Amino acid sequence: MLVKASQYNFSWSMNEEKKLLIYNSFSTRMIVIDNKHSDLLDKGSFDINELADGKKFVAKSLLKKGFLIHHSIDELKVLQFSSQKYKHDTSRLSLTIAPTLSCNFRCIYCDQEERNRPAMSKEVEDAILKYIEDKVKKLDEISITWYGGEPLLEPDILINLSQKITALAKGHGCECVFKIVTNGYLLEPELVAKLKELNIQVIQITLDGPPSIHNKRRKLFGSDDDTFNKILLNIKNLIKNDIKFTIRVNIDQTNVEGIEELLDILANNGIPKNSVNFAQVYTYTDACKSAAHTMMSTNEYAKIEPLLYEMMVEKGLMEDFTHLLPKRKSNYCGADHIQSYVIDPEGDMYKCWSDFGDKNIRIGNIVTQKSTKEEKMKHVRWIMWSPFDSEKCIRCKMLPICMGGCPDLGMREGKPHCLATQYQLEKIIKKNYHQAEKISGFWTM
Numbered sequence: 001m002l003v004k005a006s007q008y009n010f011s012w013s014m015n016e017e018k019k020l021l022i023y024n025s026f027s028t029r030m031i032v033i034d035n036k037h038s039d040l041l042d043k044g045s046f047d048i049n050e051l052a053d054g055k056k057f058v059a060k061s062l063l064k065k066g067f068l069i070h071h072s073i074d075e076l077k078v079l080q081f082s083s084q085k086y087k088h089d090t091s092r093l094s095l096t097i098a099p100t101l102s103c104n105f106r107c108i109y110c111d112q113e114e115r116n117r118p119a120m121s122k123e124v125e126d127a128i129l130k131y132i133e134d135k136v137k138k139l140d141e142i143s144i145t146w147y148g149g150e151p152l153l154e155p156d157i158l159i160n161l162s163q164k165i166t167a168l169a170k171g172h173g174c175e176c177v178f179k180i181v182t183n184g185y186l187l188e189p190e191l192v193a194k195l196k197e198l199n200i201q202v203i204q205i206t207l208d209g210p211p212s213i214h215n216k217r218r219k220l221f222g223s224d225d226d227t228f229n230k231i232l233l234n235i236k237n238l239i240k241n242d243i244k245f246t247i248r249v250n251i252d253q254t255n256v257e258g259i260e261e262l263l264d265i266l267a268n269n270g271i272p273k274n275s276v277n278f279a280q281v282y283t284y285t286d287a288c289k290s291a292a293h294t295m296m297s298t299n300e301y302a303k304i305e306p307l308l309y310e311m312m313v314e315k316g317l318m319e320d321f322t323h324l325l326p327k328r329k330s331n332y333c334g335a336d337h338i339q340s341y342v343i344d345p346e347g348d349m350y351k352c353w354s355d356f357g358d359k360n361i362r363i364g365n366i367v368t369q370k371s372t373k374e375e376k377m378k379h380v381r382w383i384m385w386s387p388f389d390s391e392k393c394i395r396c397k398m399l400p401i402c403m404g405g406c407p408d409l410g411m412r413e414g415k416p417h418c419l420a421t422q423y424q425l426e427k428i429i430k431k432n433y434h435q436a437e438k439i440s441g442f443w444t445m
């Protein structure tokens with residue numbers, strides 16, 4: 001059988017021995033091989049059956065894990081195929097809905113300028129239901145993310161619409177999941193009891209540091225009251241009610257020093273493992289440019305993030321580093337999917353969370369079901385955005401686990417937005433190799 005090396009192999013020497021750690025971003029497998037076998041990954045196409053027995057055994061193992069592939073396979077085309085298939089899959093509907101753009105917080109980096117617009121009207125609620133009703137027969141999965149503003153300022157809209165969407169989905173054997181992105185302040189026991197009846201997959205809550213930092217960055221509107229401890233209490237109530245949540249920590253130069261104290265507080269309060277995620281603060285729009293001077297560059301952030309996760313392991317908030325292993329993607333996010341929309345309280349439709357409320361970039365309205373030619377073209381641009389149009393991405397070995405990065409940033413910046421992972425990959429893979437070696441003895445050859 002004719003085989004060739006995958007174009008997505010990374011290899012790093014292991015300092016202590018004459019060995020190479022090989023990682024493949026297409027199969028997302030890793031292996032350690034003796035240096036003397038490295039020629040198998042450099043020699044172009046060859047017939048595996050013509051190798052001597054010892055080499056043949058190694059080559060077959062490399063083939064099984066995707067480091068070698070059948071000579072006919074064009075991995076780039078396979079990636080392109082799976083990206084196209086995902087984008088045009090009409091069996092899934094994904095809606096991010098903002099029942100209000102108002103917020104009870106005034107966060108220092110927030111780009112949601114429009115805070116005093118009316119909540120979603122009954123007319124828009126009905127239009128959303130009608131839209132789902134028209135599609136549901138052909139759907140296998142509906143995913144709803146409640147977003148804002150602060151979506152829990154309008155709990156009745158959130159709960160009523162969720163119940164009606166669930167009933168519609170159930171009636172047609174369609175899977176339906178809900179997520180909520182909230183600042184966590186209003187997640188009080190009475191509301192949590194109501195949310196428990198909905199099929200909530202996860203609630204994402206932001207904590208940006210210990211109280212001394214969080215309370216300055218994420219302030220209540222018109223008050224200097226402590227927000228941190230109220231949110232922590234609410235999170236503990238979620239644990240009691242067995243509702244899954246993640247804590248997002250936005251990192252920039254002004255809070256990084258306080259993260260250890262935050263992790264200590266979380267560990268002492270019984271936060272379950274793998275519940276904390278870090279994210280680089282990024283300015284998506286002009287509205288949040290005021291926070292730009294405190295941002296870290298992707299390179300700076302990439303150096304810091306693994307140290308933060310190391311701290312998580314030390315403090316028992318993460319079991320090991322497997323959580324960080326990159327996964328193969330069809331697309332970077334849902335924004336370039338044909339049936340993925342963001343809907344604001346007036347029924348205006350967008351493709352991405354960061355576009356909320358900016359009427360200039362809407363692609364239509366769910367009530368009128370009408371779009372201008374320009375709006376239709378904006379939608380087409382989103383769907384047609386592709387890392388396969390970029391020479392840099394086509395040649396990049398990160399492509400299967402990156403898929404060109406955030407399309408919104410890519411379109412705004414006129415080039416694909418590379419991920420922090422590219423600077424961290426070796427560290428993450430080596431950490432996982434050492435972890436695997438400690439647990440079970442890693443397979444080397």
Ligand code: SF4
Pocket residue numbers: 332333334335351352353354405406407408409
């Ligand atoms: S396009 Fe970028 S900002 Fe928008 S949802 Fe996707 S990843 Fe997020």
Ligand code: SF4
Pocket residue numbers: 387392393396397398399402403404405416417418419422
């Ligand atoms: S965005 Fe950057 S890291 Fe991602 S595939 Fe393209 S070139 Fe590679």
